Amino acid sequence: MTSLTTKYIEIQGVEQTFKTKKGAFCALKSINLTVAKGEFVALIGHSGCGKSTLLNLIAGLTTPTQGSLICANREIAGPGPERAVVFQNHSLLPWLTCFENVYLAVERVFSATESKAQLKARTDAVLSMVGLTAAAQKRPGEISGGMKQRVGIARALSMEPKVLLLDEPFGALDALTRAKLQDELLGIVHKTQSTVVMVTHDVEEAVLLSDRIVMMTNGPSATIGEILGIDLPRPRNRVELAESTQYLGYRKAVIDFLYTRQAHVEKLSA
Ligand SMILES: Nc1ncnc2c1ncn2[C@@H]1O[C@H](COP(=O)(O)OP(=O)(O)OP(=O)(O)O)[C@@H](O)[C@H]1O
Ligand SMILES: [Mg+2]
Structure with missing residues (x-):
């Protein structure tokens, strides 16, 4: 693991x-958390515990009732291009094509310094990365849920943000596409040194991708129950990890937290 100070x-x-x-x-x-530059943090917890609420606060889409949020030594006072979000419900503009949905973000960030041809090339490159070249001219209503999710991912990556905020970005994808995009994400994050906060329900995904897993207790008044450091060397290989006792130990620790110590989520929220 790199030193994250x-x-x-x-x-x-x-x-x-x-x-x-x-x-x-x-x-x-009582949420207290510090994320280092270049760190990959997963937020995991049962449905309704407040993961999206916390991500929205970091995105600057909402303001907290109490406490403060700081990014790069500045109070988070609203959304900014340095913090790109992939939403749980993909939130694309339905009247624009996949290409246009991504191009809009590219234009917002790079139009001051780059030509139209460069902006178009950026958009094409990122759509190709998520496997959507053939669907570039389709509108959101004409593509599957998984494809919509990939447009959302492409849009966020296209902005080359310092911070990537991902709300279950692979939730709607089939296992193979999910694995491919997880690997792509690791490659991109390694290249760009982005700081990532990613919400997930998926224990294996959290262990594979993260430097730390932040495990949340059930609501109401949810808070951080435990933080697990994942000290697996990078680059990580999913096939090799599947047999690593260290990997399996981390996986078990998260499963124990979620299903033993934070079980009975339905009963609590009923
Ligand atoms: N705008 C709102 N008004 C009232 N209650 C809200 C609002 N937003 C979220 N909540 C409540 O806050 C709690 C946390 O919601 P949140 O969407 O953050 O959960 P989550 O962990 O992201 O769940 P999931 O895994 O299902 O996406 C839930 O009980 C939810 O009903
Ligand atoms: Mg959510």
């Missing part, structure tokens, strides 16, 4: 309460 994202004493018809609902409480 520089604080990049700092989350201090964050609480998020929502106003609902039944009164105030405390989704997150």
Whole structure:
């Protein structure tokens, strides 16, 4: 593992309460987390525990009820091109083609310094990377859920962001595409040295990709239950890891947390 010492994202004493018809609902409480530059952090926890809520706060799409969030020594006061988000529900513009959805992001970040031909080349390259060249001229309504998710991933990667915020980006994909894109993501992150915060439900995915796995307790008032450092050398090979006792140990630690110590999620939220 590389030495990760520089604080990049700092989350201090964050609480998020929502106003609902039944009164105030405390989704997150006492969240403290520091992410180093170039670090890959996975957020894992049961459905409804507040993973998307936390990611939205880092994205600057919402503001916390209490506490502060800092990125690169500046208070996170809103969204910015240095923090690209891949949303859980892909959120593409339905009247634009796949190409146009990505081009819009590329244009926003690079149009001041690059020609139209360069912007187009960037868009083509990133669409090709996620295997969508043939679908470039289709609109979101004409492609599958997994393909929509890939457009969202392409859009985020195209911005070459310092921070990538991914909300279950591979959730809708079949196992083979998922594995291919996980490997692509590792390659890109290695090349760009991006800092990544990724929400996932998938234990194997979390262990394969992360430097640390942040495990959240069940809500209401969810918080960070435990943080597991994943000290596996990189580059990581999924086939070799499948037999590594160290890998299996990490996997078991996360499964224990989720299904033994944070079990009965339905009963709690019923
Ligand atoms: N705008 C909102 N108003 C009221 N309650 C909300 C709002 N957003 C989220 N919540 C509640 O906060 C809790 C956390 O929601 P969140 O979407 O962050 O969960 P999650 O961990 O991302 O779940 P999943 O894995 O299913 O995506 C849930 O109980 C949810 O109902
Ligand atoms: Mg979510």
